[in-house]
Amino acid sequence: MFIVLLTFSDNKDQAGQHMAGHKAWIQRGFDDGVFLMSGSLSPNRGGGVLAHNTSLEELQQRVQDDPFVAENVVNAEIIELSPALADDRLAFLLD
Template identity: 45%
Template sequence: MFITFLKFSDNRAAAPDFMAAHNDWIAQGFADEKFLCVGSLEPAAGGAILSHGESRAALDARLAADPFVVHGIVTAETHEIDAKRAIPALDFLKAPA
């Protein structure tokens, strides 16, 4: 499982120009069943993505295609989480023992 922080850069003023494409990119991540949760970093600092089900290389390629990343609106910082405990509904996130 990965958590990615999309932090606004100095080019954040361009975000409205690419918001529709960014939202389409997010929708594709859900359609591909790779994104589990997407939300905003508060206060207005960017966004975060919880993802699962693809390699780090595949996720990095997916992130590189985000229009916000392509146009320098955000920078992506990804961390891998090796889940050891979870509520039953999230057991699929735990690595096999």
Template identity: 35%
Template sequence: MFVLELTYTAPLDAVDALLDAHVAWLDQQFEKGVFLAAGPKNPRDGGIILAVVEGREQAEEIAADDPFSTGGVCTYRITAFAATKTAPAFDGYREPLG
């Protein structure tokens, strides 16, 4: 599993200009089963996405396709982690340690 952390690099009006395209992109990833959760950080200086992908390369490719990325209004920090403990609703995403 991966945490994709977005940090805005442009003023919010520039981010908001791309928001509809970003939300459509998010919707596509949710439909594919790639994203589990997504939302803005508080304060609103970026966002967080939980993603299930094959590896870092795929996570980087998906992040690069985000309209926020192609529009130059954010950077991504991608962190891999093993979800060894989960809520019951996420049992299917639990991973063994190691």
């Protein structure tokens, strides 16, 4: 499982120009069964994605395809997490 942190860079003011592409990128991640959750980092720091069913290498390539990353609107950090314990509702993450 992975946590992808997308923190705004100095090019934050260009986010509006690339928002449609970024939203389409997020939707593809959900459609492909890789993204479990996405949301904003508060206060106004960027966003984050919870990802699974992928390898680190595949996720790195996927993240590079995000228009926000490609246009340096955000800096991306991928954190790998090996779940060891989960609530029953999230037990599927332990597989």
